[in-house]
Amino acid sequence: MPVVRRTRRIPERKVDIAAAATLTLEAYADTIVPGEKRWPGDRAVAGVSTGGGAVACGALDLLRWDATGIHDGLEDLASRVDGHARAYAEKTGRTLDRTVPPFVSLDYDDRVRLVRELTTPGHPEKDFWVLLSLFCNMAFDSAAHLHTDEAIENGHPGLAAMGITVPDADGLWRFQDFGYGRRLAGLHPDTTPSGSPA
Amino acid sequence: MRGTTEKTDVLVIGSGFGGAIAAYHLAAGGAKVTVLERGPWLKSDEFEHDYKLGSSYTRIFDFVVGDGMSVLGGNCVGGGSVVYFAAMPRAPRFVFDRHGSIGRRMWPKSVSRETLDPWYDRIEESLSVGKQDWADASYAGGLWAAACNHAGRTANPLAAAVDNSKCVNCNFMMAGCRFEAKQSLTVNYLPGALAHGAEIRPLHEVQHLERTPEGDYRVHYNIVDDEDYRLQSGSGVIEAKIVVMAAGAAATPVILGRSEARLGAMPHAVGRYFSGNGERLNTAILDEDKVAEVLGLSRGEGQLPYGANAIGKGPTVASWDKLDGSLPEYSRYSLEQLYFPPGLGTILAQVPDASGPTWFGREKKEILRHWKSWLTIFSMTEDDNEGVFGPPPATGNAHRISQQMLGRGNLSYKPTENTWHGWRQADADVKEILEKDGLAKVMPWTNDLVGAYTVHPLASCRMGDDPLTSALDDTNELRGHSGIFVTDGSAVPGALTVNPAMTIAALAERAVPHIVAAARAKGVAVTYGAPAPTGYKGGRDAVLPLLRRKQLAGV
Numbered sequence: 001m002p003v004v005r006r007t008r009r010i011p012e013r014k015v016d017i018a019a020a021a022t023l024t025l026e027a028y029a030d031t032i033v034p035g036e037k038r039w040p041g042d043r044a045v046a047g048v049s050t051g052g053g054a055v056a057c058g059a060l061d062l063l064r065w066d067a068t069g070i071h072d073g074l075e076d077l078a079s080r081v082d083g084h085a086r087a088y089a090e091k092t093g094r095t096l097d098r099t100v101p102p103f104v105s106l107d108y109d110d111r112v113r114l115v116r117e118l119t120t121p122g123h124p125e126k127d128f129w130v131l132l133s134l135f136c137n138m139a140f141d142s143a144a145h146l147h148t149d150e151a152i153e154n155g156h157p158g159l160a161a162m163g164i165t166v167p168d169a170d171g172l173w174r175f176q177d178f179g180y181g182r183r184l185a186g187l188h189p190d191t192t193p194s195g196s197p198a
Numbered sequence: 199m200r201g202t203t204e205k206t207d208v209l210v211i212g213s214g215f216g217g218a219i220a221a222y223h224l225a226a227g228g229a230k231v232t233v234l235e236r237g238p239w240l241k242s243d244e245f246e247h248d249y250k251l252g253s254s255y256t257r258i259f260d261f262v263v264g265d266g267m268s269v270l271g272g273n274c275v276g277g278g279s280v281v282y283f284a285a286m287p288r289a290p291r292f293v294f295d296r297h298g299s300i301g302r303r304m305w306p307k308s309v310s311r312e313t314l315d316p317w318y319d320r321i322e323e324s325l326s327v328g329k330q331d332w333a334d335a336s337y338a339g340g341l342w343a344a345a346c347n348h349a350g351r352t353a354n355p356l357a358a359a360v361d362n363s364k365c366v367n368c369n370f371m372m373a374g375c376r377f378e379a380k381q382s383l384t385v386n387y388l389p390g391a392l393a394h395g396a397e398i399r400p401l402h403e404v405q406h407l408e409r410t411p412e413g414d415y416r417v418h419y420n421i422v423d424d425e426d427y428r429l430q431s432g433s434g435v436i437e438a439k440i441v442v443m444a445a446g447a448a449a450t451p452v453i454l455g456r457s458e459a460r461l462g463a464m465p466h467a468v469g470r471y472f473s474g475n476g477e478r479l480n481t482a483i484l485d486e487d488k489v490a491e492v493l494g495l496s497r498g499e500g501q502l503p504y505g506a507n508a509i510g511k512g513p514t515v516a517s518w519d520k521l522d523g524s525l526p527e528y529s530r531y532s533l534e535q536l537y538f539p540p541g542l543g544t545i546l547a548q549v550p551d552a553s554g555p556t557w558f559g560r561e562k563k564e565i566l567r568h569w570k571s572w573l574t575i576f577s578m579t580e581d582d583n584e585g586v587f588g589p590p591p592a593t594g595n596a597h598r599i600s601q602q603m604l605g606r607g608n609l610s611y612k613p614t615e616n617t618w619h620g621w622r623q624a625d626a627d628v629k630e631i632l633e634k635d636g637l638a639k640v641m642p643w644t645n646d647l648v649g650a651y652t653v654h655p656l657a658s659c660r661m662g663d664d665p666l667t668s669a670l671d672d673t674n675e676l677r678g679h680s681g682i683f684v685t686d687g688s689a690v691p692g693a694l695t696v697n698p699a700m701t702i703a704a705l706a707e708r709a710v711p712h713i714v715a716a717a718r719a720k721g722v723a724v725t726y727g728a729p730a731p732t733g734y735k736g737g738r739d740a741v742l743p744l745l746r747r748k749q750l751a752g753v
Contacts (some may be wrong), residue, residue, distance in 0.1 A: 174366035175367040
C-alpha cells in the first residue's frame, strides 16, 4: 500500500540567510551533534566525530523552515554567537582567523566551552540557545524537516546511527515479535485483581 | 447583538478526559451540549508514523516551556487520551491522605480510594481497561521486570486501555493510534456524545468567560488555523447556563486568570499548587552482553538480547515497591518502564561518566549510536505543588513559537527540597537496580534546559475542603462562581505516584451527577444515568444507589 500524504494548504517556506551566518550556524549545529568533515578544509564542521552529524542531517534546512519559528531570528543568532566568540577569544587569549566568522574560527573544544556558557541556567540569552540546540538535535535524532520513511530510504545519518528500522511499504511500523513472552518478576503483593496498586 | 448570540445548555471547554466524559453524560441525559476544542480533529487514518513537523505527531501535541517546568499535553479532539500511553492504574490508597505543602489532608474529606473505586469501575468498563499479562509486556517492559527481579524487587504488568488484538507494537501511540488499539476517547465517549446530539468544534480556542446579567456565562473563543496554530482567523461567543472547564491543567487556570477581570475574583488556588505529578526521567544505556549474561534474556539468533527501545506500546511494566503507605511522604513513588520517542526528549538524556558536556557534543553522539539499547525509566514521585502561573499570555495558554507544538508559557516551578528528596531517592533506586552487576549505565534527564518535564500536569485549579488552598469544592464547582465546573487534571489535588488518566477520568465521572444537578437548578431538562458508552450497565447500576442516598437531583 503506497504512503498517502495529507495535502498541505500552506506551502513550506524556507528563509534565505547570508553565507557567513550559514557557516556560523553550521558550526553551532556541529557543536551540538558533531560529524565528520564534508570535504577537506571544511571549516564549519570541526570533524571530531565519525559519520554525519547535525549538519549532514540537514540542520540548516530545518532551521530555515518557517514551521520552526526560529527561522526569522537566524541571522541575529549567528551574529550574537559570533559576538560571544569574539569576547571569548579576547578573554582567553585566542587568536581568531579573520577569513571565517569568529565562532567558526574557534576549535571544537572552545566551541563546546562557549555553548556550555550560553546554555547554563542564569545566562540571559539561555532560552535562545536552548531553542537553537533543540532544533539542531532534532535534525539528527528525528529528521524533523523530512518524512521519516523517505529520510531513512535516503540514508539519513542520524536515523541510521540510531538504528531506526525501515517501516512497512505503507510507511507504518509493525513489530510481530515484541516481547520476551514470559513472567520475569514476582508481582507486588498488594496488587488488586484488576492489576492496580491497592 | 444579545438577540443573535448563540446559546447552548452546557458549554464544555476541551475534549480530553474531563470534557468528553461530561459531554457524553450530559448529552445522553438530554442537555444541549457544545464542546469547544482548541486542537484539530483527526480521524484514525490521519495518525501518521512520521517525525516531520506538521505530521500528526506535532499537530496533536502541545509542548509549553515554562520557567523551571515544561509541560507536554494533548492538543486535539480527544485531548490527552489521543497522545497518552493508556496506562490506567488506580491511585494507591495512601495518596488520598497526602498532606503535601499544606500540613493537613489536601483531598476533600469525601474523596478516598474507597469512595472513588465505584467511579474507577465505571472507567474500567467504559474504556475496556484490562489487566495485562506478562505475554503483553514489551521487550523493554520485560527487561525492566527482569532487572527489578535481579535486584530483589517486584514488578507488575501495567493495567492498560489497549486492545492487544489490534496492537502492532509500533510505539507510535504518541502520534495517535492508527490501529484503534488504544482506547482513546475518540472510540468511546466522544462518539457516544455525538450520537446523543453533542456538537464538537475543533480549532476553537477559548480565551475568556464573562457572566450575563441572567447569571449565565458568555464564552469567547478564537478560531485557530488548522495548520499554523500561530494564525487565528476570527472569533465568536457562545452563551451557556453551565460551563465545564477541561482545557487541561496547563490551560484551564490560564483561561480563568484571563477571565478574572470580567468574572470577578478567582479563588486563591486558581493557577497555584500546580503539580508535575512529581515526574522525573532516567535513561539507562544497557550493556547488551550483560543483558544476556546477567538476566538470561534473548531475542533469538542474530538479534541483540535487548536492542528493542523502538518496539512496544509505551509503558508496560512498573515497579511498585515504594508505593508503601507506611513510608514518609516524599519518599513514595512508582518506577515505570517508558518509551520516549526521538524529538521529544532525546536531547535531555545525559551521558553517564561524561568528561565533557552531558547533553550535547561528542560523547552524547556516542550514546545516540546506542539508542536501540536505551531503556527509559519514568519516576512518579510526590512533589510539593510548587507551580504557579504568571499573567496570561495574549491568547491561548502560551506564546506559540513553532507552527505547531512548541510554545513559551508563564508557569513557574521551583522544586522544593521535598520534591528534590523524592527525585533523588527515585534516581538512586533506578541506578541501583539497573547498574547492578554492570547491566547498564544510568543518568537522569537534565533539568537545566527546559526545567523539569511533565507529561501529566495536575492540580492548578484543585478540589479540596479548604477555600484558601483549593479552587473547587468537592463537587468540582469553582468556588464563588456557581455553574462553572472544572473536571480535568487541574482538579486533582496533587501528585498521584502513578499515571493519572484513570484518576482524572474517575473524578470526572464522579462530578457529572453534580453538574446535572446544577444544570437542572438552572432549568435545563437533563437527567443522570447513562450506561457506559459501550452499552455496559454494571458501573452505572453500582453508582445509582449511592447517588440516590445523597438525594442528588436528576438521578
